[in-house]
Amino acid sequence: MKVAESVEVAETGPTRADRTVSRRVLVGSTIGSAIEWYDFYLYSTASALVLGPLFFPNQSPTAGVLASFATYAAGFVARPLGGVIFGHFGDRIGRKSMLVLTLIIMGTATFLVGVLPTYEQAGVLAPILLVLLRVLQGIGLGGEWGGGVLMSGEHAPLNRRGLFASFPASGFPLGLFGSAVVFRLVSQLPEDQLMTWGWRLPFLASIVLVFVGVFVRLGVTESPEFVHVRETGGRSRVPLTGVFQQGWAPVLRGAFASLGLAMIVSIYSVYLLSFASSGPHDGQGAKVLNGLLIGALAEAVLLPVAGLLSDLLGRRPVLLFGYTVCALVSLVAPQWLLSGDQTLIVLTFLLAMGIGHAAVYGAISAFLIDMFPPEHRYSALAVTYQLGATAASFGPLAAVAIAGSVHTATPGILLLWGCLAAAAVAVAAGRIPRPGEVSARPVRQEAERTGTA
Template sequence: MSQPVQGSKAHAPLQTISGADAGKIARAAFVGTALEWYDYFLFGTAAALVFNRLFFTELNPTAALLASFATFGVGFAARPLGAILFGYIGDRVGRRPALLITIVMIGVATGLIGVLPDFGSVGLAAPIMLAILRLVQGLAVGGEWGGAVTMAVEHAPAEKRGRFAALVQIGSPVGTLLSSGAFAVVLMLPPEAFDAWGWRIPFLLAFPLLLVALYIRVKVEESPIFADLLAEQEVAKVPAFEVFRFAWGRLIVATLSALLGVGGFYMITTFVVSYGSNTLGVDRQVMVNATLIAAVAQIFVTVLAGRFAERVGPGRVTFWGGILTAAASFPLFWLIDTKSPVAITVAITAGIMLVTIAYAVSGALLAELFPAKLRYSGVALGYNIAGATSGFLPLIATAMLTVSNNASWGAALILVVIALLTAVGGYFGEKLRVRDKPIVVDA
C-alpha cells in the first residue's frame, strides 16, 4: 500500500515562523471549522426532529424519516466532489483561498435553509430546495476540513502536530454544542411555535456567525510549506488524479482510519436521537441534552488524545480507539434501550468519547499519510470518501429497524464493523506515515 509518490524533490529551507503564529493559525482553523460543523450538524438534528414532518408530509412516518435521512446523506455524497474541487484549489492555488470559499458557501447555504418554505406552502419544491442546499453544504465541507487540518499541521513543528491537529478537531464538539444548544433552546417553545418558526432560528444564526469566522480567517497567512512548493514550481497539475494514481493505497488507509470518526459520530448522535425519540418514545429534549453533555466530554478527550498521539503515534491511537469502540457497541445500545434518561445520557456520552479517540487524531494521521504536494487533496479525499460511505449509516440503521422489529442490534452491529475497519486503518496508517522536513518555530 505504500506506493511511491512521484514528483518529490528536495526543497529549499522553509521560513522561520513563531510559535505564536502557529497557534494563531490553528485557532483560526478551529473557529472556521467550528462554524462549518455547526452549520452541518444543524441539518442532522433537524433531519431527525423537523424535516421528516414539515418537508415530507405526504409520506407515512417511517418513509418520511427515511426520506429525511436520505436528504441528510446527500451532503455526504457531495463531499468527495468538494474534496476534488477544493483539493485542486488548495494544492495548486493555495490553502488559504480554498478555505475562504468553503466558509462562505456553507454559511450562506445554512442561513438560506432558515428561510425555506415548507411542504405545506410550496409542495414538492420544498424538499427539492432543501436537498440542493444540503448539496452545497456537502461540497463546502468536502474542502473545509482537509484544508483546515493541512493549514494547522503545516504551520506546526513535527513534534507538536498532534496538539495543533487536535485543536482543529475540537471544532466538531464545539459545533455540536452550538447546534444542539440552539435546538435545545428553541425546543422549549410550544410545539406549534417550534414548527412554525422556532426551528428556523438556529439556521438563521449562521449569517452573523459567518461574518465573525470570515473576519478571523481573512487574517490567516498562507502555509509556508505550500509557499515553498510554489516557489520550487513543484505543485501537482491535477492533484486528485495523482492521489488516485500514485497514492491509492494511502488513500484507502486514510479512508478506513476516518470511518469511525465520521460514521460512528453520526450513529451515536443523528441515528440515536431519532431512534430514542421516534422509536423508543423518549422525550426529544432528553436526547438533545445528552448530545450536549457528550460534546463537552468530547473536547477533553480530543485534547488528551492529541497529546497522546505525539508520544505513541496517531496510528496507534486510532487502532485502539477502534478496538475499544467495537467492544463497547452492544453495551451502549443496551443502555439506550432501557429508555432511562440517565442511562441514555451515559451511553451517548461514553459512545462519543470512545469514537473521539480515533477522531481526535485523524487530522494528524491523514496529514502524514500524504506528501505536501498532494496533502490537501489526499486528506480531503480520504476523510470525505469516509464521509460519503458512512453518511448514509443513519438511513441504513433506520431501515434495519423495520427488519429487526425495532431492535437495536442492527445499529450496534454497524458500529462494530466501522470501528474494526478504522482499527485496520490505524494499524497500517502508523506504518505509512511520511515526514516533512523540520519547520523552524521560534518560541
Template sequence: MSAVVPQPSGGSSPRKVAIASLIGTTIEWYDFFIYSTAAVLVFNQLFFPGFDPTTGTLLAFSTFAAGFVARPVGAIVFGHFGDRAGRKPMMVLTILIMGIATVAIGLLPTYDVIGVFAPVLLVILRLCQGFALGGEWGGAVLMATEHSPQGRRAFFGSWPQAGVAVGLILAMTLYIPLESMSPDAFMAWGWRVPFMLSAVLVITGLVIRVKVAESPEFDRVKANHSVVRMPVIEVLRTHPKQVFLVAGASLVPGIFFYLITVYNFVYAGKSEEFDSTSMLVLVIITSAVGFFVNPAAGAMADKYGAQRVYLWGLVLIVVVAFPLYFALDGGSYGLIPVCYFAATIAVYIPWALSPAYFSTAFDAKVRYSGLSLATTLGNLLGSAIAPLIAGALFAATKASVSTSIYVFVAGAVSITCALALGRVIRNKALRAGKGSDGNVQEFAAPTYSE
C-alpha cells in the same frame, strides 16, 4: 534534495492558526449540525408530509445523506485549487458557501407553500453544504498541521477537530429553548432561527480566516516549483493505496459519530422515559467532554505514536457499541449517560488524530487533494448512510444488537485499514530516511524531500 520549510509569516504562530482553524471549523459544523437536528425534528413533517412518520423520517435522513454525496465533489474541486492556489483561499471560500446555503435553508418555503419544489430545493441547498464541507475540512486541518512545530503535529492538528464538538454544542443548545415553544410556533418559524443566526457566525469566521497567513509547507512547494497541474489525478496515480486505506480507516469513527449525534434521537422518540430533549442535553454535555478529549488525544499521539492511539480509539468504539444500544433499548436514565460518555471518548480519539495521522500519508504537493478525497470517500461510505442503514437494520430485526454488529463490522474494516496504512507510512518514511523503528510518531511532522 531536502528543502527547509519556511516559517509562518505575518505573525501567524501555530497557536493562532490552530485557534483560527478551530473557530472556522466550529462555524462550518454548526451549520452542518443544525441541518442534521432539523432533519430529525422538523423536515420529515414540513417537507415530506405526505408520508407516514417512519417513511418521512427516512426521507429526511436521505436529504441528510445528500450532503455527503456532494462532499467528494467539493474535495476534488477545492483540493485541486488548494494544492495549486493555496490552503487559505479555499478556507475563506468554503465558509462563505456553507453560510449562504445555510441561511437559504432557513428562508426556504415548506411543502404546504410550494409543493414538491420544497424538498427539491432542500436537497440542492444540502448539496451546497456538503460541497463546501468537502473542501473545508482539508484546508482547516492542513493549515493547523502544516503550521505546527516539530513533534507537535498531532496536538495542533486536533484543534480543528475540537471545533466539531463546539459546533455541535452551539447547534443543539439553540434547539433546547426552541423546543419549549408551542408546536405550532416551532414548526412555523422557530426551527428557522438557528439557520438565520448562521449569517452572524459566518461574518465572524470570514474576518478571522482572512487574517491567517498561508501554510508554510505550501509556500515551500511554490518556492520549489513543485506545484502539480492536476493534483487529483496525480494523487490517484502516485498514492492510490493511501486514498483507499485512509477512507477505510476513517469509516467507523464517522459511522459511530453520526449514530450517537443523529440517529439515536430515534430511540429517544420511542422511549417514554428518555425523550428527545433529554437526548439533546446528553449529547451537549458529552460533546463538551469530547472537546477536551481532542487535545488530550493529540498530546498522547505526539508522545506514543499516532497509529497506536488511533487504534486504541477504534477498539474502544467497537467495545462500547454493544452496551450503548442495550442501554438505549432499556431507556435507562442511569446506564445511557455512562455509555454515552464512553462512546464520546471513544469516537473523539480517532477523530482528533485524523489530521496528523492521515496527512503523513501524502506528499505536500498533493496533500490537500489526497486528504480531502480520501476522507470524503470514507464519509460517503460510512457517515452518509449510517442513519439509513441503522434505521433499516432496526426496522428489519427489531433488535438494537443489529446496529451494534454494524458498528463491529465497520470497526474491523477500519482497524485493518489503519494497520495497513501505518505500514505504508512507515515504508514511505524509511525510504526517505526519516525513521528506523517503525514508530509513526517519529515522522508525525516530517520534512519532505522532493
C-alpha cells in the same frame, strides 16, 4: 535558495513558526471549523427531530424518517465533490483562500434553509430545494475539512503535528454542541410555534457566525509547507493525479480509517438520537439531547489530549483505542439510551463521543497528513476522508431501512461494528510514516532531478 537548502527548510521550517502566528492559525482554523460543523449538523439534528413532517408529510413515520435521513446523506455524497474541487485549488492556489470561500458557501446555504417554504407551502418544490441546499452544504464542508487541518498541521513543529491538527477537529464537537444547544432551546417552544417558525431560528442565526469566521480566517497566514512548494515550483498541474501515482495503499488505508470515524458519528449522533428520542419515557428526546451535549463538550476538551498522545505514543495505538471504545459502548448503548435514566444516557455519550470518538478524531488528521506530500496533500485528504465520510452517511438510512417498522437498533450497531473492524484493519496494516518523512520526499526528488542536492 538552492534546493539542498530547501530540504532543510522543509524539514525544520514549521518548528520555527512564530508562536503568535501559530496561535492565530489555531484559533482561526478552530473557529471556522466550529462554525461550519454547526451549520452542517443543524440539519442533522433537525432531520432527526422536525424536518420529516415539515418537508415529507405524506409519508408513514418510518418513510418520513427515511426521507429526512436521505437528504442528510445527500450532504455527505456532495462532500467528495467539494473536496476534489477545493483540494485542487487548495494545492494550486493555497489553503487560506479556500477556507474563506468554503465558509461563505456553508453559511449561505445554511441561512437559506431557514427561509425555505415547507411542503405545505410549496409542495414538492420544498424538499427539492432542501436537498439542493444540503448538497451545497456538503460541497462547502468537503473543501473545508482538509484545508482546516492542513493549515494547523502544516504550521506545526513535526513532533507536535498531532496536537496542532487536533484543534480544528475540535470544531466538530463545538459545532455539534452549538447545534444541539439551539435546538434544545427552540424545542422548549409550544409545538405549533416550533413547527411553524421556531425551527428556522438556528439556521438564520448562522449568518452572524459566518461574518465572525470570515473575519478571523482572513487574518491567518498561508501554510509554510504550501509556500515552500510554491516557491520551489513543486505544484502539480492536476494534484489529484499525484495522489494515485503515489499508490492505492495510502488512499485505501485513509478511506477505511475515515469510514470508521464517520460511522461513529452517523450511528451515535444521528441514528441512535432518532431511535432513543422515540422511546417510551416522558421527555426522552430532551434527555438524549442533554447527553449528546455533554458528550460533545467532553470531546472538545479531550481532542487536543488525543492529538498530543498521538505525538507521544504514535497514531496507531490512539486510533485503535478509540475504535475499540466505540464498539464496546455500542453493546449497551441502545438499552442505556432507552432506559430513561439521564445518568446512563450521559454516560453513553461521554464514553462513545467524549472518549472513543475523541481519540479517533484527535489522531486521524495527523495520520492522514503524514501519509501524503504537501504538493497534493489537500486533494489526498479530500479523496480519503471524504470518501469514508460519504459511505458512513448512509449508515442511518440503511439501518432504518433494514429495521423497517420494528423499533430496534440492531441493524445500526451491526453496521457500526463492520465499519470499525474495517477501519482497525486499515490502521493496523502496513507501516505508518514518521512525521515529516513523506513531506520531504518531493523536495529531495527535485534536488535529485536538478543535481543541486
